[in-house]
Amino acid sequence: MSVLNGKNVLLGVSGGIAAYKTASLVRLLIKAGAHVQVVMTPASLDFVTPLTLSTLSKNPVYSTFYNEEEANATWNNHVELALWADYMLIAPATANTLSKMASGTCDNLLMATYLSAKCPVYFAPAMDLDMYIHPTTKINFDKLQSFGNTIIPAESGELASGLSGEGRMAEPENIIQFIEKDLESKLPLKGIKVLITAGPTYEAIDPVRFIGNHSSGKMGFDIATAAANLGAEVVLVSGPTHLQMKHNLVHLIRVTSADEMYEVCHQHYESSDVAIAAAAVADYKPKNIATQKIKKTETTFTIELEKNKDILLSLGQLKKHQFLIGFALETENEIDNAKIKIEKKNLDLIVLNSLNDKGAGFGKPTNKVTFIDKDFNIFENPLKSKELVAEDIVNLIVKKYAN
Numbered sequence: 001m002s003v004l005n006g007k008n009v010l011l012g013v014s015g016g017i018a019a020y021k022t023a024s025l026v027r028l029l030i031k032a033g034a035h036v037q038v039v040m041t042p043a044s045l046d047f048v049t050p051l052t053l054s055t056l057s058k059n060p061v062y063s064t065f066y067n068e069e070e071a072n073a074t075w076n077n078h079v080e081l082a083l084w085a086d087y088m089l090i091a092p093a094t095a096n097t098l099s100k101m102a103s104g105t106c107d108n109l110l111m112a113t114y115l116s117a118k119c120p121v122y123f124a125p126a127m128d129l130d131m132y133i134h135p136t137t138k139i140n141f142d143k144l145q146s147f148g149n150t151i152i153p154a155e156s157g158e159l160a161s162g163l164s165g166e167g168r169m170a171e172p173e174n175i176i177q178f179i180e181k182d183l184e185s186k187l188p189l190k191g192i193k194v195l196i197t198a199g200p201t202y203e204a205i206d207p208v209r210f211i212g213n214h215s216s217g218k219m220g221f222d223i224a225t226a227a228a229n230l231g232a233e234v235v236l237v238s239g240p241t242h243l244q245m246k247h248n249l250v251h252l253i254r255v256t257s258a259d260e261m262y263e264v265c266h267q268h269y270e271s272s273d274v275a276i277a278a279a280a281v282a283d284y285k286p287k288n289i290a291t292q293k294i295k296k297t298e299t300t301f302t303i304e305l306e307k308n309k310d311i312l313l314s315l316g317q318l319k320k321h322q323f324l325i326g327f328a329l330e331t332e333n334e335i336d337n338a339k340i341k342i343e344k345k346n347l348d349l350i351v352l353n354s355l356n357d358k359g360a361g362f363g364k365p366t367n368k369v370t371f372i373d374k375d376f377n378i379f380e381n382p383l384k385s386k387e388l389v390a391e392d393i394v395n396l397i398v399k400k401y402a403n
């Protein structure tokens with residue numbers, strides 16, 4: 001999944017021949033999952049039509065401060081556009097537009113929007129080779145970068161003048177790649193490895209029957225996605241579930257039983273910085289697994305169970321540098337039981353969900369959790385979607401690594 005997925009990208013187009021490539025640029029941004037709005041300078045309208053960019057972005061395209069055609073002219077609010085944007089990209093950025101950006105000249109809607117923007121701004125210069133190496137252009141590049149803007153360097157090749165050299169706007173694919181790489185390198189969990197367990201475990205009774213539970217895996221999958229969205233490299237060890245994972249930073253390993261989950265977790269724990277146990281691991285398993293389907297000949301039937309290994313307990317015992325987060329699913333004396341688990345399993349944090357809270361626990365899209373840290377500080381949360389609970393958990397990890 002691209003880091004641009006779900007992000008608002010404001011594309012500013014200025015008047016150079018490379019403006020024709022913005023049609024591809026918009027398509028690629030949309031393909032990456034971004035929401036796109038376009039602001040054009042008056043000069044750029046000669047090179048590409050607003051209709052093209054509007055069709056591709058599925059949004060109106062703005063180039064004037066107000067809509068002249070309408071009987072009661074309405075204002076195109078540059079401040080609103082700028083605040084909407086998570087990222088602004090000015091491509092092509094002509095020498096003229098770069099000069100205005102550097103000096104704060106505000107004579108068109110794009111400049112007014114740029115000056116109002118609080119988000120990261122990328123600019124992709126496009127001009128002839130002598131203009132590109134002119135001292136004024138170089139000073140403007142330096143100035144714009146000193147303001148915190150990021151340059152996407154021009155490429156070399158044939159130019160509109162017929163000359164060949166540096167100055168061509170970077171190809172749309174390269175612009176997208178550049179931005180994605182730059183954003184990924186700045187994600188707060190970049191370089192952090194997170195091990196997560198999710199879902200139920202199935203403990204075989206015979207070849208067709210098992211002991212299981214109602215965990216859907218959603219809580220663990222949502223934590224994996226939230227951590228990967230912030231740049232973490234995630235190993236997600238999941239018991240049987242129908243959920244799929246498409247994030248390229250999440251390595252999903254499917255297991256069936258608690259013993260398998262234990263093995264895989266131990267293979268990855270040493271190299272992990274954080275481990276989160278969201279799985280509902282079966283506490284017991286049949287002592288003997290019948291090799292053939294058990295016949296229903298008896299009126300009553302007893303299965304002898306033995307304790308499964310406690311995966312989280314074993315991770316707590318081996319803990320060195322890892323930040324270890326457990327879950328507690330309780331039905332009574334919730335806080336006290338959770339505190340006992342923190343100490344017994346050597347946890348840094350426990351996420352307590354109680355089956356007494358409506359909308360919390362198994363199978364549901366929501367959860368109501370209480371965080372308890374190892375010093376027994378308690379943070380209660382309202383009922384939220386599991387996606388938001390996952391973000392809360394991951395933000396606690398971000399805070400830890402920010403210090």
Ligand code: PMT
Pocket residue numbers: 197198199200214215216217218219220258277278279280281282283308309310311312313325326327328329330341353361362363364386
């Ligand atoms: O999957 P969903 O439908 O989205 O539901 C989410 C959930 C309710 C399963 C999840 O939020 C949750 O609470 N997971 C932990 C459930 C549980 O087994 O709690 P516990 O109190 O029995 O276990 C305490 C901790 O020890 C848990 O982190 C558990 O993963 C871990 N454990 C338990 C037993 C065992 N043999 N090995 C373990 O690692």
